Amino acid sequence: MSALWALVEREISLAWGRGGGPLLAVGFLAAVTTLAPLALGPAPGPLAAVAAGVTWVALALASLLALERLFERDFEDGALDLLALGPLPLEIVAAVKCLAQWLVNGAPLALAAPIAAIALGAPVRAALLIIAVSALGGIAFAFLGGTGAALALASRRGGLLVAVIVLPLLIPPVIFGGAAIGGFEQGLPWLSGLALLGAYALAAAALAPFAMAGACRNALS
Amino acid sequence: MITALDVCGLSVQRGERVLFRDLSFRARAGEAVALVGANGAGKTSLLRAVAGFITPAAGRVSFEGARDADEARRAHCHLLGHLDGLKTSRSAREEVVFQARWVGADAARALAAARRLGVERQLDLDVRRLSAGQRRRIALVRLIAAERSLWLLDEPLAPLDLAARALVGKLMSEHLGRGGLILAAVHDPLPIAARTVQVGA
Numbered sequence: 059m060s061a062l063w064a065l066v067e068r069e070i071s072l073a074w075g076r077g078g079g080p081l082l083a084v085g086f087l088a089a090v091t092t093l094a095p096l097a098l099g100p101a102p103g104p105l106a107a108v109a110a111g112v113t114w115v116a117l118a119l120a121s122l123l124a125l126e127r128l129f130e131r132d133f134e135d136g137a138l139d140l141l142a143l144g145p146l147p148l149e150i151v152a153a154v155k156c157l158a159q160w161l162v163n164g165a166p167l168a169l170a171a172p173i174a175a176i177a178l179g180a181p182v183r184a185a186l187l188i189i190a191v192s193a194l195g196g197i198a199f200a201f202l203g204g205t206g207a208a209l210a211l212a213s214r215r216g217g218l219l220v221a222v223i224v225l226p227l228l229i230p231p232v233i234f235g236g237a238a239i240g241g242f243e244q245g246l247p248w249l250s251g252l253a254l255l256g257a258y259a260l261a262a263a264a265l266a267p268f269a270m271a272g273a274c275r276n277a278l279s
Numbered sequence: 280m281i282t283a284l285d286v287c288g289l290s291v292q293r294g295e296r297v298l299f300r301d302l303s304f305r306a307r308a309g310e311a312v313a314l315v316g317a318n319g320a321g322k323t324s325l326l327r328a329v330a331g332f333i334t335p336a337a338g339r340v341s342f343e344g345a346r347d348a349d350e351a352r353r354a355h356c357h358l359l360g361h362l363d364g365l366k367t368s369r370s371a372r373e374e375v376v377f378q379a380r381w382v383g384a385d386a387a388r389a390l391a392a393a394r395r396l397g398v399e400r401q402l403d404l405d406v407r408r409l410s411a412g413q414r415r416r417i418a419l420v421r422l423i424a425a426e427r428s429l430w431l432l433d434e435p436l437a438p439l440d441l442a443a444r445a446l447v448g449k450l451m452s453e454h455l456g457r458g459g460l461i462l463a464a465v466h467d468p469l470p471i472a473a474r475t476v477q478v479g480a
Binding site: 060061063064065067068071072075131134135136137139140141142143144145275278279 | 330333334360361362363366368378382
């Protein structure tokens with residue numbers, strides 16, 4: 059138990075320090091929110107129509123920013139050896155790394171997302187749903203991004219590989235989340251989108267640790 | 280607690296290249312084994328095969344005194360590779376406390392071990408500001424903080440000064456005296472009595 063808490067503390071502290079921590083992800087979201095009206099034109103009508111969608115895509119990309127090097131530093135400095143020989147299986151280690159990442163980057167992003175969406179013209183009443191969608195989506199993004207990061211270990215140009223591996227996996231949660239928010243705004247059924255997103259996030263959280271642990275073991279051998 | 284390490288007919292292959300073939304030795308509690316061989320002969324690969332990271336092409340590694348190999352590796356092994364496994368962005372104190380807790384000791388034991396290794400004054404510095412020798416001492420802290428019977432060491436003395444080598448020699452003898460085992464890949468002779476096993480060639 060003590061080992062688990064030690065790992066949780068370490069991962070949160072590393073996620074906080076890694077590449078600017080939550081400021082980088084939230085800053086990226088803020089940058090997209092600022093630039094979108096400049097590119098799409100200031101008329102409130104068309105902007106409001108795409109506000110939630112733009113925010114959602116920006117959030118998906120922002121949550122991947124810090125994930126690329128999730129395992130790489132530990133691999134390069136030898137800490138992955140220590141993590142692999144510890145009292146907890148690598149699957150748990152990988153899950154803790156992703157959850158810490160979500161806590162430090164995903165949760166602040168989920169709180170910032172409705173502000174960004176409302177600033178672009180999304181209805182205020184959608185705020186709670188946007189938080190829920192962003193939080194659930196963030197879990198899926200963290201675990202999928204972590205899988206890409208683990209698979210890219212020990213390969214040159216890993217960053218490119220992460221994008222190629224992770225992008226197709228990101229499509230379903232982006233569709234489900236977009237459907238939930240869009241449906242809610244237009245007064246259509248939206249609960250199914252949220253439920254599917256939740257199911258996808260849970261499946262990612264349940265399966266990705268095995269993929270990550272396997273990829274790490276492969277990189278260590 | 281591991282009472283003996285048995286390496287039996289071990290062959291390790293990296294890609295197409297066979298590093299060594301049919302290597303056998305046995306180390307009992309209280310014994311140190313120095314692995315010697317040219318650069319690239321496979322000393323590190325042998326250590327990683329014992330630690331379970333590399334699947335050998337033939338032969339096997341077994342541990343006596345543990346339920347199974349996995350339990351032996353997770354609960355009774357310390358592996359210190361030629362990388363120190365420290366995060367440069369964190370303070371030495373954060374790193375020794377994390378490493379010690381991860382392998383089953385607590386913060387107090389980590390700090391006592393740091394004092395033993397003579398690095399208590401460096402604990403509040405970021406790891407990036409430490410010299411290679413100081414980093415190695417910091418990395419050795421977990422071996423002293425948490426009692427584990429088998430030490431797998433890869434060039435443990437390389438960056439250390441003479442005083443630190445003598446100190447590590449003393450810590451190694453104490454470990455052997457408690458019934459521990461040491462398997463170390465070295466170029467310089469170990470500062471303790473050790474059996475030599477030639478790897479490769």
